[in-house]
Amino acid sequence: MSSLYRIIKFSFQDIARNVWLTIVTITILLLALFSINMLATVRVISDNAVAAVKEKIDISLYLQPDTAEEEIIALKNQITSSDKVKNVVYVSRQDALSSFREKYKNNQAVLNALKELGRNPLSPSLTIIPNNFEESGLLIAELKALDNHIIESRDFSDNTAILEKINNVTKRINEIGLFIISIFILTSLLVVYNAIRVAIYTHRQEIEIMRLVGASNFFIYMPFIFSAFIYALVSVLLIIAVFYPFLTLLQPYLEVFFMGYNVNLLSYFVDNFALIFGAQFLVVLLINMVASLFAVKKYAKI
């Protein structure tokens, strides 16, 4: 117990003696963590954007207004049997009218026009949900080729091009992000290695005396390893303290951008707090341990 206390005491001594070096080391780790979290943020935003676009995908067949229910059901079953189709929703004329009224409930001019018309002008329709989003192009081609006299018109608002763009941008951001993270990880390794090396240098007299009086390797190494642990802990605590206010500032802009969709970064980071920051702590700890072990093995030899 007293050995542990002494190891911690020596560790804090070396942090205090090299306070500027400690600040620089933690700042570099902080930048590395910030870039990782920014990449995670971009990932969450792009996932939400993709989901939003997918939600908007609309493959619909509008049918002749007077088509018999049996014929519609037969067509629905025919389309459902395709392996590219996940589900087919039948919207009757009455359902279409109800949702139209609901949609324009605040637009009196439209409602008056409908009233004046005196009949339901809307057609029944089949809304088709693709089995695999990436195959929606093939499904559209299949539906275009479908020959049935009850089909009045076809509406294929093809969003695959937009999705492809989003996916490409996300992929590019991920690639650049990974490159930046790799640089930061490499820099962190070198900075932590140097910090421990300098700490060993400032402690060289103690280390020499420790060796002379029979201190164990464990006792000589451990304060420096413990310092590396402190660097990891402080940098992760600081990134938590910095990143949450940053997300709070970012959230209103995202809400405007994704109006009508539920994109809440803050709650994402709160819900996945342990996973996100626990993993980051472990990664930074691993980097610091590797760097400090190399440094003490090289510079604090017994």
Next chain:
Amino acid sequence: MIKLSNISKSYDGRTNVLERISLHIKPGEFVSIVGQSGAGKTTLVRVLIGEERVDSGKVAVGDWDITKISRREVPFLRRQIGVIFQDFKLLPKKTLEENVAFALEVSGGRSEKIKKIVPSVLKIVGLEDKKKRYPHEVSGGEKQRAAIARALVHQPKILLADEPTGNLDAINANEIIDLLLRINRFGTTVILVTHNKEIVNHLNKRVITMDHGQVINDQEKGRYLL
């Protein structure tokens, strides 16, 4: 206690800094090792504390063959051999008492043990009144006394003194030698490495003379020959 059997050591593979040295130092002996600079005295000290490995031969300390000692075992060897140097090797930001306690702290000594041993070794070296002073506040002789106290905290069987009087005036040097003699009388084997002719001649103890890495003379109650 210490047995060197035909040991040789070179740094470049050609010039031997230690050459076929064989010695036997018995428990409780007081031995002076003398020689000019470059004679191999310091290398011999470094071999004895496990800081250097010999190229050939065998070094035994007690029943311990330290030619085969692992890195893990080196700290345990060093707790059996107290070492003092010409430059004292005290930590300037610690008081004399803290410097002495440091040796026990870093070896994993218990706090109760430290509280018990530190005052007793400071009393042996006569520094109980100055234990709260920092190294820069005391004389060279007192610094060396503190270094001796630190070397004694592990109650070593051997005390190696590498030029302990090199930085001291004659009065302080004599006091340190008297202290080493007193420690020797308690039963500790003392090995004094020096080139101070007067001290060696005054001691009238065993003298081993080294030159160019070899033992050229080994006399009971010897004198400084070079």
